[in-house]
Amino acid sequence: MTRNISDELTNHFRTYLTQLGYSESSVYMLPNCVKDFLEYHHSTDPATLAISHINQFYEWLQMRPHKQKEGGLSEQYINHHVYALKVFFNWLEQTGQIKYNPISVMKFKKPEGNPRQPLKQEEIKQLFDAAQTLKEKAVLHIFYSCGLRRSEGEALNIQDIHFKKQLLFVREGKGAKRRAVPMTEKVNRELESYYLNERTTLTKVKNTEAFILNRIGQRMSGDGYNRVLKNILQRTEINPETTLHYLRHSIATHLLEGGVAIEKVRDFLGHSHLEATQIYAKVRQYQLKKL
16 A cells, blocks of 8 residues: 555656656656655655655665675765655645655755766676667667767668678768767677567568667667666666766777777767867866776
8 A cells, every 4th residue: 555655646746747847767767766765764645754764765875785786876876866855855845745845954965976977887787787688788889889879879770780891880970970880799799689680570660771679660769769778777776867878978988998099089979079079088087086
């Protein structure tokens, strides 16, 4: 019964977020964070929740072990729960469901980090380990291993990938720029495996050109790609706000960390100017300074 009422409350909250125009990822993840909080306290009445309950949950998050590796949760992951509770209690107050907003007077430690938040290489490995289908691995390769933008992934066609040459061609990148992206043997093999196996199992292929198809055989949309990534993230403890573009940030940072010349990274990403790529060099310097 408690779980059903909790579901009902978080579903109303989800509807509120949708109506306000929150991003698809926020509409999905924020209510889940709130549900964690409600179920931790076995509470179905938000009016009974006070500052002490929020503090107890906050302290529990800091002590909760990581499910995928040794250690605890990241500051970013904990902060995401705090943000969810702030939005949640503000909604309760605005809609008259509570008379006093307990979180409005509370202060929390801000997580350290830079705004681009590239994933660590071990986190990228976690994503690939958590991928359960050939399509999920293909999506990770398109946006991480090949560094494509969301719009470039949407436009990717079968003819754009040359498996024998191990090259992926971006026909119309940002600013109408074309580029060829080299693929490692593993990336090439796993993309080809998706194409020859999972893609061909769809009974109704409605788009014969698109490389990645959704479950009804149509070209995968940007939102569809995001849903695939969110499904993978759910199986990890990586920041649930991670987006497709974070994967692009991450490969750029990792290439620079590996000693690849910044000019080559610029060409890999399809930047028109070196200044755009230098952002990732600053990210790398920030990380080294922090270490």
